[in-house]
Amino acid sequence: MKPDICATVFSQRETIKRHFLLTVTVPAYFGEALPGQFVMVRPQGCAAPFLSRPFSIYSVQPRGDDTCLEIFYQVVGEGTEKLSKLAAGDLLSIRGPLGRGFDVPSSCKTIVLIAGGIGAAPLSFLAQRCREEMDGVELMCYLGAGTAESLAGLKRLEEICTEVKISTDDGSRGYHGLVTGLFEKDMDRYTDDTVRIYSCGPRAMLKNLQALLTDNRASCQVSLEERMACGFGACLGCAVRIRSHGGGFVRVCTEGPVFDIRDVEFSE
Amino acid sequence: MKNPVMTSSGTFGYGEEYADYLDIGRLGAVVVKGLSLQPKEGNPPPRIMETAAGMLNAVGLQNVGVEAFIEEKLPYLRTIDPAVVVNIFGNSVEEYGRIAAILNDADGVDALEVNISCPNVKEGGVAFGSDPILAGEVTRAVKSVSRLPVIVKLTPNVTDITEIARSVETAGADALSLINTLTGMSIDIEKRIPHLKNITGGLSGPAIKPVALRMVWETVQAVSVPVIGVGGIMSASDALEFLIAGARAIQIGTAHFLDPSAAAHVIDGIEQYLSEHGIDDIRDLIGTLRT
Numbered sequence: 001m002k003p004d005i006c007a008t009v010f011s012q013r014e015t016i017k018r019h020f021l022l023t024v025t026v027p028a029y030f031g032e033a034l035p036g037q038f039v040m041v042r043p044q045g046c047a048a049p050f051l052s053r054p055f056s057i058y059s060v061q062p063r064g065d066d067t068c069l070e071i072f073y074q075v076v077g078e079g080t081e082k083l084s085k086l087a088a089g090d091l092l093s094i095r096g097p098l099g100r101g102f103d104v105p106s107s108c109k110t111i112v113l114i115a116g117g118i119g120a121a122p123l124s125f126l127a128q129r130c131r132e133e134m135d136g137v138e139l140m141c142y143l144g145a146g147t148a149e150s151l152a153g154l155k156r157l158e159e160i161c162t163e164v165k166i167s168t169d170d171g172s173r174g175y176h177g178l179v180t181g182l183f184e185k186d187m188d189r190y191t192d193d194t195v196r197i198y199s200c201g202p203r204a205m206l207k208n209l210q211a212l213l214t215d216n217r218a219s220c221q222v223s224l225e226e227r228m229a230c231g232f233g234a235c236l237g238c239a240v241r242i243r244s245h246g247g248g249f250v251r252v253c254t255e256g257p258v259f260d261i262r263d264v265e266f267s268e
Numbered sequence: 269m270k271n272p273v274m275t276s277s278g279t280f281g282y283g284e285e286y287a288d289y290l291d292i293g294r295l296g297a298v299v300v301k302g303l304s305l306q307p308k309e310g311n312p313p314p315r316i317m318e319t320a321a322g323m324l325n326a327v328g329l330q331n332v333g334v335e336a337f338i339e340e341k342l343p344y345l346r347t348i349d350p351a352v353v354v355n356i357f358g359n360s361v362e363e364y365g366r367i368a369a370i371l372n373d374a375d376g377v378d379a380l381e382v383n384i385s386c387p388n389v390k391e392g393g394v395a396f397g398s399d400p401i402l403a404g405e406v407t408r409a410v411k412s413v414s415r416l417p418v419i420v421k422l423t424p425n426v427t428d429i430t431e432i433a434r435s436v437e438t439a440g441a442d443a444l445s446l447i448n449t450l451t452g453m454s455i456d457i458e459k460r461i462p463h464l465k466n467i468t469g470g471l472s473g474p475a476i477k478p479v480a481l482r483m484v485w486e487t488v489q490a491v492s493v494p495v496i497g498v499g500g501i502m503s504a505s506d507a508l509e510f511l512i513a514g515a516r517a518i519q520i521g522t523a524h525f526l527d528p529s530a531a532a533h534v535i536d537g538i539e540q541y542l543s544e545h546g547i548d549d550i551r552d553l554i555g556t557l558r559t
């Protein structure tokens with residue numbers, strides 16, 4: 001965690017409809033960011049909307065002497081709408097890297113990624129790092145979206161993963177139904193402790209997944225999202241109820257955003 | 269305090285959260301998150317919602333409780349230079365007194381700030397701070413046991429804040445801080461539910477500054493004890509407005525979420541203003557509003 005910095009936009013482009021890939025030049029320490037961590041972002045000198053917005057880190061890589069941070073996001077409201085107008089040379093205020101990233105033990109042989117919509121973003125970063133650092137690891141990705149046109153981050157995942165299986169709610173591509181339904185068909189493959197499951201997506205999806213894994217031994221971590229004001233643990237706005245914390249509230253930004261799926265109390 | 273810049277309770281955690289972001293030593297005082305007798309888990313999410321020029325919060329006074337604070341959080345606060353002000357609240361007049369008594373023995377606490385904006389559970393949930401008699405009783409309960417200076421933090425959700433201010437001053441408050449948040453609401457028009465699980469929440473940020481400033485100005489004229497101005501201060505210029513209106517010190521809260529080093533900028537800006545205007549002593553600026 002470091003002080004807020006003013007960073008320059010390197011590029012921004014719309015990939016699939018209403019989804020943007022934003023590349024920002026950042027200080028070298030961002031290179032230490034872990035998959036699952038996030039940043040708080042606001043256009044520099046912009047009074048509205050009021051708060052910064054949290055985004056998972058999509059990737060960090062060196063580019064010559066610089067370091068480039070990528071954010072991959074969907075326009076869903078005022079903050080993301082404003083952000084999507086930025087172009088090369090514009091300035092951003094960034095705070096991060098923030099939060100706890102995914103745990104991946106080196107003994108892991110199979111990594112399963114279950115992504116719902118823009119939830120693909122942090123999982124893609126995770127996949128990339130695992131591919132780079134874990135020889136011969138099997139990366140199985142289940143990617144779900146509303147429709148074929150909204151399969152976010154598919155191309156990059158196909159480049160990195162061993163296999164990407166697709167589901168769409170409307171059946172326009174791949175399995176017709178929820179991504180958890182698609183995963184459920186293969187679930188018996190993933191039961192021993194050399195398998196690790198990671199997921200990110202809508203709350204309803206994660207809650208389904210939690211129920212599916214009730215009788216399964218495989219470890220599973222999820223990345224959660226909650227409205228944030230500060231992103232570094234001071235305001236207590238981003239509460240989530242965690243079972244191992246005596247059923248009390250912890251902060252998605254600080255104790256998370258990554259949690260053991262069995263620990264999260266989804267019904268509130 | 270070495271300067272009039274303090275942090276606002278609830279926005280600065282217990283101090284250590286900001287250690288990486290700001291030279292905490294520069295602050296005049298740190299006011300920590302409000303403490304209750306027992307730990308409080310706070311409200312279920314969603315707890316916050318952005319508004320125009322501000323935000324609503326219904327965090328629900330989540331805190332570790334006064335005992336855990338003394339054991340776990342106070343040690344760090346003893347190491348910092350700024351004055352340490354501990355904000356407290358209770359469910360009843362008697363609870364306020366009990367927390368104050370416990371903090372008497374806590375080494376490292378320089379003052380108490382009494383939050384009277386929370387509901388009086390015994391009186392059906394009416395806020396202590398909205399009734400001048402109750403506000404006075406709470407103040408007296410704390411003052412009668414505490415060895416520390418007592419600041420009482422007033423709620424703006426009243427018809428006449430000067431009435432509460434006078435009552436609290438009479439009851440022995442050493443200073444007043446105002447304002448706490450303004451009660452507000454926001455609605456999701458697609459789901460047709462409030463954005464906050466708690467339905468209503470406290471509004472803070474630039475949106476409330478004009479109200480806070482007006483109330484500070486009114487209160488300064490109504491009481492003799494020092495008044496600390498809080499509400500929507502984002503910059504040195506904002507802070508100076510409060511000082512000119514008569515506040516002896518100011519608190520910065522929500523601004524930290526946008527820029528954790530906001531307080532440092534405010535301190536620098538005030539110093540620059542004083543220098544540019546040839547003012548040697550900030551007291552020559554305080555209360556110099558011409559009306």
